[in-house]
Amino acid sequence: MSNDTSGSSRFYFGSDHAGRELKDVLVAHAKNRGFAVEDLGTYSDDSVDYPDYAEKVGRAVVSHPGSTGVLVCGTGIGMSIAANKIRGIRAGLLYNESTARLARQHNNANVIAMGGREISPLQAVTWFDIFVATAFEGGRHERRLEKIARLETP
Numbered sequence: 446m447s448n449d450t451s452g453s454s455r456f457y458f459g460s461d462h463a464g465r466e467l468k469d470v471l472v473a474h475a476k477n478r479g480f481a482v483e484d485l486g487t488y489s490d491d492s493v494d495y496p497d498y499a500e501k502v503g504r505a506v507v508s509h510p511g512s513t514g515v516l517v518c519g520t521g522i523g524m525s526i527a528a529n530k531i532r533g534i535r536a537g538l539l540y541n542e543s544t545a546r547l548a549r550q551h552n553n554a555n556v557i558a559m560g561g562r563e564i565s566p567l568q569a570v571t572w573f574d575i576f577v578a579t580a581f582e583g584g585r586h587e588r589r590l591e592k593i594a595r596l597e598t599p
């Protein structure tokens with residue numbers, strides 16, 4: 446596993462209806478920052494199932510190594526549970542500035558999840574920026590991630 450975060454300027458976004466508004470804020474923010482952004486939906490307030498969007502984003506991230514997924518549902522919990530079922534995905538639920546930093550530094554998360562009904566737009570963009578600005582620390586954390594990867598094989 447590499448420390449290189451250069452591919453991390455490509456982002457895939459997804460949400461359910463409960464996270465759509467915050468997802469749209471994050472999409473606009475990432476575009477303003479000049480990142481390559483793909484918004485995989487949802488695009489309206491109609492009720493949808495969050496695992497469908499976790500799957501779209503998770504599979505896109507796995508097919509584009511170095512990219513990052515951003516998932517928003519009501520709490521962020523369902524999205525992180527669903528995304529973590531996909532082989533190769535390490536999804537971290539962000540709930541403050543410290544977890545935004547550590548999700549990258551210790552866990553090298555390739556997907557971040559947030560709760561659209563739990564946090565403000567300012568918190569979301571701040572945590573996104575912290576995550577993006579942070580590098581994976583490697584070292585002892587590398588070994589731990591290898592152990593997580595081994596859990597993916599029966």
Ligand code: RB5
Binds near residue numbers: 495518521522
């Ligand atoms: C949808 O009502 C809600 O359950 C969903 O957005 C999410 O919070 C699930 O974890």
